Amino acid sequence: MNMSRAVDGAELLVPYELRPDRSARYFARIVGKWLLRLAIFVLAIMALHLLITSDTIEWHVVAQYLTAPAILQGVITTLVLTAIAMIIGILLGGLLALMRLSNSLLLNGVTSLYLWFFRGTPLLVQILFWYNLASFIKRISIGIPFGPSFISWNTNDLISPLTAAILALGLNQAAYMCEIVRAGILGVDEGQLEASAALGMTSSRAFRRIVLPQAMRIIIPPTSNNAIGLLKDSSLVSVISMTELLYAVQQVYSRTFQTIPLLIVASIWYLMMTTVTSIGQYYIERHYGRGTRRDQRLSAVARITVMFRKNLLSVVKVG
């Protein structure tokens, strides 16, 4: 079709000639790009050089302690502590969210008070507070309020570094999880509840089958974020001599004075654990993301393969 003559303003339809850009600005941009690449490369080499040749790092010490039984025990304690605190956080946080969303003024007030306290004071203070609970409440008993008690414990026997750590981390986490869950539930379109009701579902059924699965999509990313935060914050309980990863490492270097290598050991383990958590987050998000995209997403592995293939190809082309 010879449209270029037929239509007014047809000169627009003349094929656009792509001329190579030879302007000074173009070359400046190219040079700038390569200078930046060079700078980053040099900095990376310097960092690597420092890491490898530094005397203080002592890589053989890092290797020696990376899988030492005491350190591994610390890693396991950190993991268990994080898992238990996160479970408490999610369960209690979910309950608090439901209380906050309820119409009851009393439940709303209780939740607000909880959030006010646990979000408003530093986690470190809360850890110390729970650890020293015994000096505040001498005995803990089950019985009739202000009346006789059936069972009673000495608080000192109940509160070990472990229970103090679990209480502090779990209760603190619950305050943050409450807001995350609440936001997730509020984020589901109200029309979903109406459609469920119109189909004859009871409100509890609609919540379980319709609202919660959709809320999960909103809840998961900040929850994983919190889980990673909690994993790292669990190192705070080293102040109450709870032998998790950091305290295990501290115990070694207070003896051997190999501070830097052992802190690197701790960092390597923390990085490995947070990496695994992030990967887990990706797959959970994929599960709850069903139906949100028109095209089915590839898995991470498949995407990385595609990425590499593309980049390799372009490198081959350039080269």
Add this chain to the structure above:
Amino acid sequence: MMNGSSNSDDIVVKCVDIHKSFGSNHVLKGIDLQVKASEVLCIIGPSGSGKSTLLRCINYLETPDSGDIIVHNQRIGVYTKKNGQRAPLPGPELAKQRRRLGMVFQHFNLFPHMTVLGNLIEAPVGVRGLSKADARALARDLLAKVGLGDREDAYPAQLSGGQKQRVAIARALAMGPEVMLFDEPTSALDPEIVGEVLEVMRFLSTEGMTMLVVTHEMSFVRDVADRVVFMDEGCVVETGTPQEILLAPKVARTAQFLERLL
């Protein structure tokens, strides 16, 4: 109806003196309405006239301030205590009543995390108590009926607006309702897609489904409705056959509304 005599058994939905206010805004000011079996009743009127609110009151998505909704001689949402006082029906009982009223929304409200088939079997399995196999068979029949037999594995996000609304209609039908309530079912659709949804609704009417339709589609009103109700400012202004209302409205307000529409 064909024979002019209407005994009370013919009446599927009956609204008696429905009032509803949102704050100081009196949205429904005493609505009386009757829908007979197999009848298609269209409710038209300017926006803000209360027609959607009326429809939502019928299945108690909105709670009327006063008045009765009666579906097949059963009062919806309210029961009479032994001492004669009226009390709101507990949630699970209301849920049971709602199964008898299918509803189609302007914005579809499909469940986005379930496939088309999942959307259709969710309530029949979970609420009506059908076996999964029976529910699937029913769902496939209904999907074929609305012309989407090949899309059962798609997620709502992968469907066009018209397809979504047809799935929503099939989902409501899967509960075996006695009445279908349509709340502006084509208002969120592109004009060229409206037809495929109206076609499904027309087909339902030929099958004898009792339908209450809030709509702005005058061609549908003209061709399919048995009766038309014109509402304005929370009142029923005029009721009649499509010919009477669309071509020879008796009330000036109806004429004005239709004039503006054309």
